[in-house]
Amino acid sequence: MGTMTGSNNLQSLKYSSGDKPTLAVLDQLLIPHEKKYIDIPDVEAAWGVIRSMQIRGAPLIAIVALLGLAVDLNSNAKTIGELDAIKDDGDALMKFIETKLDYLSTSRPTAVNLFNAIAELKGVLQNAKAKFNGEGTIRGCLCKAVVQHTEFMLERDVQDNRHIGKFGAEEILKGKEGKVTIMTICNTGSLATAGYGTALGVARALQEMDKLESIIALETRPYNQGSRLTAFEIVEEKMPGGTLICDSAAGAMMRTKKIDAVVVGADRCCANGDTANKIGTYNVSVVAAGHGVPVYVASPFTTLDVSLTNGDGITIEERPSNELISSAKAPPSINCWNPAFDVTPAKFIAGIITEKGVILPEADGSFDVPAFV
């Protein structure tokens, strides 16, 4: 197999398949000024680019973690030496791989995609080990299973995003004539996924249908994913009516201009529909409720977490003070509280757009969210 990347011009990663796979990821901290790819030779490098937010976005975090493992096991000389030393002991090999997966799970805590992906891959490996028929080596069987499953995940993400785009566009256009204006927060496009995007994918689908009047991007302080990344995607993809506003202008814009819907991404949707997403999503949702503007969450099944009954159980990542201080140009000694995410209660959400359709709320405003299986 040749090089596999995302579906748009903007490639969040470059992955080359084959016996010796390779991976490079776009350093998103340099966007919009520079497009530079970082080589990922092992799980430590994958962990590093996730933690530093050189790559980010709930689906992309999971994909880079697992592709990093695929490269580590099959192409990294040090890891190959360690595997050689294990010989062909199935239990020891499983433990070796699972230890690497558990390490990757410590990179960032909030987006459930990484944890769902790790659990899914562990299941695939257990299955492959149980079905191993003695042809070749168990090591070859497990390393191949990692590559095959991860490549499947990469392709599934783009397909799911296209379906989310279609279902979301149809939902927003219901009962409407003419074109629509969408407001969004953070970055949920090609740069946050394997390609196409989730919430920004909905805007992209509307654009493809010639139904997008305008896309409004919130700057998304303090990390500015909206102004650095979404604005960049809007410009690169020539999305109509692309407009950047500061976070605190959302209410003023809803009060003075026609906003048809707010569409946001997600890092974790709980059983009742409570959703963790980028810090500031809750504010926008409350303001939108005050103006009768529906808020949709675009979320693949990989972002669903029905093990949590509601949002109170979500671990919210707190980023270091210096990230807020440097972004806000604040005095270095000021005390900071810098949560990366907030939880929007289900009552503020009009629908959860998935690749299988739009989940609408029950009469009491809560959702009956299905499980990721």
Ligand SMILES: CSC[C@H]1O[C@H](OP(=O)(O)O)[C@H](O)[C@@H]1O
């Ligand atoms: C396609 S969902 C992207 C999701 O990731 C963001 O967070 P971060 O940039 O910190 O990884 C954000 O919450 C988005 O909605």
